[in-house]
Amino acid sequence: MRESREEWRGRYGGLVTGVSFLRRLLWMFGSNSGGAKRYRGEKEKEKRVSAGGGLGGGGGGGLSLSSSSRRVAGMWMALGIIGLSVLMLLNNATMIGQHVEMSLNASAGMADLFRLGRERGKDVKVMVLPEVERKVLKPHPCERFKVPQPPADPKRTGPRPCPVCYLDEELAISQLPAEGTYQSPVLKRLTFVSDPDAAKRPSPGAPGSAFGGYPSLEDRAASFNVREEMKVNCGFVKGPTPGLGTGYDFDEEDRQAMLACRGVVVASAIFGNYDQLQQPKNVSDEAKKSVCFFMFVDEETEASLDDYENFRTTKQVGLWRVVVVRNLPYRDARRTGKIPKLLLHRLFPNVRFSIWADGKLEIVQDPYKILERFLWRTNETFAISQHYKRFDVFEEAEANKAAAKYNNKSIDDQINFYKKEGLTPYSTAKLPITSDVPEGCVIIREHTPIANLMSCLWFNEVDRFTSRDQLSFGIVRDKLMAAVPWRVTMFKDCERRNFVVQVYHRDLLVQRGLLPVANSSSVAVVKEVKGDSSPVVGKPVVKNHASSGKRSSIRRKRSEERRP
Numbered sequence: 001m002r003e004s005r006e007e008w009r010g011r012y013g014g015l016v017t018g019v020s021f022l023r024r025l026l027w028m029f030g031s032n033s034g035g036a037k038r039y040r041g042e043k044e045k046e047k048r049v050s051a052g053g054g055l056g057g058g059g060g061g062g063l064s065l066s067s068s069s070r071r072v073a074g075m076w077m078a079l080g081i082i083g084l085s086v087l088m089l090l091n092n093a094t095m096i097g098q099h100v101e102m103s104l105n106a107s108a109g110m111a112d113l114f115r116l117g118r119e120r121g122k123d124v125k126v127m128v129l130p131e132v133e134r135k136v137l138k139p140h141p142c143e144r145f146k147v148p149q150p151p152a153d154p155k156r157t158g159p160r161p162c163p164v165c166y167l168d169e170e171l172a173i174s175q176l177p178a179e180g181t182y183q184s185p186v187l188k189r190l191t192f193v194s195d196p197d198a199a200k201r202p203s204p205g206a207p208g209s210a211f212g213g214y215p216s217l218e219d220r221a222a223s224f225n226v227r228e229e230m231k232v233n234c235g236f237v238k239g240p241t242p243g244l245g246t247g248y249d250f251d252e253e254d255r256q257a258m259l260a261c262r263g264v265v266v267a268s269a270i271f272g273n274y275d276q277l278q279q280p281k282n283v284s285d286e287a288k289k290s291v292c293f294f295m296f297v298d299e300e301t302e303a304s305l306d307d308y309e310n311f312r313t314t315k316q317v318g319l320w321r322v323v324v325v326r327n328l329p330y331r332d333a334r335r336t337g338k339i340p341k342l343l344l345h346r347l348f349p350n351v352r353f354s355i356w357a358d359g360k361l362e363i364v365q366d367p368y369k370i371l372e373r374f375l376w377r378t379n380e381t382f383a384i385s386q387h388y389k390r391f392d393v394f395e396e397a398e399a400n401k402a403a404a405k406y407n408n409k410s411i412d413d414q415i416n417f418y419k420k421e422g423l424t425p426y427s428t429a430k431l432p433i434t435s436d437v438p439e440g441c442v443i444i445r446e447h448t449p450i451a452n453l454m455s456c457l458w459f460n461e462v463d464r465f466t467s468r469d470q471l472s473f474g475i476v477r478d479k480l481m482a483a484v485p486w487r488v489t490m491f492k493d494c495e496r497r498n499f500v501v502q503v504y505h506r507d508l509l510v511q512r513g514l515l516p517v518a519n520s521s522s523v524a525v526v527k528e529v530k531g532d533s534s535p536v537v538g539k540p541v542v543k544n545h546a547s548s549g550k551r552s553s554i555r556r557k558r559s560e561e562r563r564p
Contacts (some may be wrong), residue, residue, distance in 0.1 A: 071399075135174040142377075159497065169287070211329035264367055286367065295359075343456075344442075354445050394425050400468055
């Protein structure tokens with residue numbers, strides 16, 4: 001930040017005055033110039049006149065002693081002033097250093113942003129939170145709202161959305177908490193391991209990865225001991241700058257765009273061309289100006305986006321800024337997808353709030369409405385929805401094995417390890433904790449030190465064990481909540497389904513003949529469609545898989561196939 005000339009003069013003017021005075025003293029007592037000698041001669045003459053030669057009547061002897069004494073006293077005075085000036089200089093140097101450090105921290109990356117903009121002939125847009133007049137809502141308009149049960153429908157027995165009480169966009173933004181409103185308990189400063197040697201496997205078969213740094217069991221145990229200052233493994237261990245030779249690398253232009261995001265980021269990812277890119281809907285004009293939308297893709301997925309006009313030159317697809325990631329640290333696309341999902345605070349170090357949504361989801365509510373409802377309203381820093389069906393990690397593990405989601409032995413090893421650490425089946429004795437299993441496709445966070453620690457330690461479990469993050473969520477949350485007075489809030493799955501709509505994966509759409517096999521940027525119409533909503537209550541979505549005529553045709557075809 002720039003300071004006015006008056007502020008600088010008030011802070012450092014004393015140093016300038018002291019240096020000037022020191023120079024005059026040195027001229028008086030240390031110079032052999034004629035001017036200095038004349039100045040000292042005049043002073044000695046004044047001494048003789050005032051003293052009247054009265055030092056033992058010796059006149060000349062007294063004068064010689066007086067002159068010598070003055071010279072010695074002056075030299076000591078000069079040395080004293082020099083010492084004080086040195087102390088002032090050191091003190092002011094420290095203040096200047098602190099001032100420069102604060103200025104650099106406040107404007108980290110700004111010089112690079114503007115330099116990059118000049119080199120490429122573009123204006124680098126810095127996205128910041130809007131300046132708002134904060135309003136106190138007493139009572140809150142949604143205070144008496146209760147989430148109703150979804151209406152009974154024998155044709156729809158699976159998970160369904162339910163109404164959610166949102167504020168309108170303008171009122172939601174007015175609830176933006178001032179920075180520092182939430183004080184991270186105990187943990188005040190969190191830094192991350194950055195050491196190329198840590199990327200070397202310590203022994204054959206050691207769990208983890210070069211990207212995660214192979215933390216030992218001792219490192220893992222220490223990371224749950226929450227202290228005021230901590231340094232933990234959190235991916236990207238090969239270098240100090242995520243995305244720059246660390247694995248999960250991206251272009252410098254993309255990195256600068258990510259540094260320029262300084263308020264809210266909405267992020268998603270598609271790897272292995274596994275999903276269709278979905279555009280956020282019902283986004284307010286303010287959110288379009290101040291919220292960053294980032295989509296991370298690999299080179300395979302990038303090829304499917306070529307049909308979008310000007311994609312290669314603008315790196316934009318609708319609201320999404322598309323970042324192509326190279327040098328992927330994992331072969332498993334699902335595990336790679338956990339990097340942006342859990343480590344957004346590493347990718348966007350200047351961001352304050354984030355909303356993560358899996359690539360299969362379409363966001364259908366304004367980001368500020370989502371943040372107000374699930375974070376700001378109840379002063380939360382980490383919000384995630386419950387699983388729609390299961391609440392117990394042991395049941396979730398068995399369901400993963402039955403669906404062949406991962407190697408069964410790896411799942412068993414992970415669960416047995418957690419059992420030895422004290423993990424027990426979920427029961428009502430854990431209340432007010434309502435579930436041990438999240439539906440992890442949406443995560444809403446404020447990037448406080450304790451919330452960032454939760455993300456780091458959750459990622460370390462995914463890196464060490466299986467990529468099924470539902471299995472490791474509960475143990476990390478419980479250990480942190482036992483260590484400090486902090487909580488992860490878990491809202492109902494039906495509420496999540498109100499602001500995101502799940503779309504079928506690409507392979508299923510191709511299998512059903514609803515999407516061509518070749519790469520195409522066309523968005524499938526087979527998805528849940530947002531219903532009309534009032535300014536306050538977001539009504540549940542309705543599903544519209546295909547037109548009624550097409551459904552009738554399919555039924556007739558199946559009926560004919562059954563005939564002998």
